[in-house]
Structures are given as structure tokens and as C-alpha cells.
Amino acid sequence: MDIEILGALIVTEGRVSITPTAPKARQVLALLAFFADQVVPVSALIEELWAGRPPRSARTTLQTYVLQLRELITGALAAQGPGAVSAKDILVTCPGGYLLNTRGGTSDAKEFERLAGLGYRAVGEGDHADGARLLRDSLVLWRGAPFADVQLGKQMELEAARLEESRLCALDQRIEADLQLGRHRELLAELTVLVSRYRTHENLCRQFMIALQRSGRWSEALDVYRKLRGTLARESGLEPSVVLRQLHRSILLAHTHTGSTAAEPGSRVVRVV
Numbered sequence: 001m002d003i004e005i006l007g008a009l010i011v012t013e014g015r016v017s018i019t020p021t022a023p024k025a026r027q028v029l030a031l032l033a034f035f036a037d038q039v040v041p042v043s044a045l046i047e048e049l050w051a052g053r054p055p056r057s058a059r060t061t062l063q064t065y066v067l068q069l070r071e072l073i074t075g076a077l078a079a080q081g082p083g084a085v086s087a088k089d090i091l092v093t094c095p096g097g098y099l100l101n102t103r104g105g106t107s108d109a110k111e112f113e114r115l116a117g118l119g120y121r122a123v124g125e126g127d128h129a130d131g132a133r134l135l136r137d138s139l140v141l142w143r144g145a146p147f148a149d150v151q152l153g154k155q156m157e158l159e160a161a162r163l164e165e166s167r168l169c170a171l172d173q174r175i176e177a178d179l180q181l182g183r184h185r186e187l188l189a190e191l192t193v194l195v196s197r198y199r200t201h202e203n204l205c206r207q208f209m210i211a212l213q214r215s216g217r218w219s220e221a222l223d224v225y226r227k228l229r230g231t232l233a234r235e236s237g238l239e240p241s242v243v244l245r246q247l248h249r250s251i252l253l254a255h256t257h258t259g260s261t262a263a264e265p266g267s268r269v270v271r272v273v
Contacts, residue, residue, distance in 0.1 A: 001105040007143025016076035032100040048153035135174035
């Protein structure tokens, strides 16, 4: 069984989709897929489906959703031809809950975490080229917001937010590695979009300012800081961090020293990290 949750929910058995169209059944599959190969308690499934207000028939209704999923699994197994595996071997009833048995299948979320972990390790060891490559490969797995087409309960909303934060961390580290490799010009278009999307993300703004400054676009780097400062003041009443203020001061001093908004050949470029 192959599972994709980094975007729309896609679960396939033998390349045949077992993803239901009914919203509640999709919720059940989403939770089972996220915790694949682990027992998910019935209480957790009920909480996810009905947010503390389950109907009296909650357990019976949940069993109905499980039966619907098993019917889809049975159809997918039939398409593979005769075999010894049944739907109950894949969506397993366990004491107190259910388990989705992937039988060694793939999971985009687990592969993302594996590649990102390798990327972090490479960067930590000073291998920025390999780190950037691994982190880039991990980010390619993302097709959109986690569980983009699933109605999420409280538990899965938290898990989706955790995944999104993990994606941002990997993205941040990949950009940092690219900056270390001198790829500041290649990053400008990407960072323009990211800073517009995450208007108060200070480290993305810091990276954008560095990329602009190293590309000789001093005034634009200062403008990024000005916009961030205004947004923070309006939305939270805060000032940019000490690191950003120091970076702004360094760029401002260098800009004033050169007396130009563009770096000329041989001009001094402030190194800021």
C-alpha cells in the first residue's frame, strides 16, 4: 500500500485507489494512513470524526466507514488477481482500535522526514551541496497543504500544522545551504514569492535581504526590512529580532559607504550570515 498525504489524500493498493469520496470515510482513512502500521484507538477515531459530540451510534457508524474502506480494498485486491491477502489483513481490527497494514509500502511523509533528516545531517557536517540536494529532494514530495482535500478534526489539524512546520524548516535549511554555496542570484525569484506569502517569517526575510545584498541590490534589501518592520508593528506591536536589526545596520552602513545602489566590480560586499 502506498500513501500520499503531502497534498490531496491518495492511498493506493496495487496502484488502485482506495480513497473514498465520502467525507467521513476519508477522515477515517486519513487518520489511519497518517498512523499507518500503528493501532489507532477507536476513541481517537470517534474524537476526530465528531469533536467531542459523538452520536449514540458513533461506534456502529465508525464500523460502517471501516466496512466501506474494506470494500474498496477488496476491489483493489481483486484487480491484482487471486491472492492470500484479504481486506481484513490490510485494514486490521485490533483490540481497542484499527491498524492500516501497508505491508512495506511507501509513505511520502515518511520519505520526506528521511530525506530531510539526511539533509540536516549533511549540512551539519559542512557538506552544503549534498545537504541542499537532499533537502530539495524532500521538498519535491510536497504537492500542497497536508490532507488538502480532507475535512480535518482537531487532532489531524495539529498533525497537519506540524507537517507544515517541518516543511518550512526543511525549506529554510535548503535556502541556507544554497546561500552558503553562493547561489544568491538563483534564490531571488523564490524568495520574492516566499516573503510575500510568509510576511512575518523573519528568517526568510533575513535570507532574502542577504541574497539581495550579495546581488548588489542594496536598496531592495533595505526595503524588505522596512516592510517587515511595518508588518510586525501593525500585526503584533513587535520589532524585528536583534539579528535582523544588525543585518539591516550592516547593509545600511555598506550602502552608505559605497554611495551606490548597485555593486560595482571590485566593490566591497558585506558578508552577513
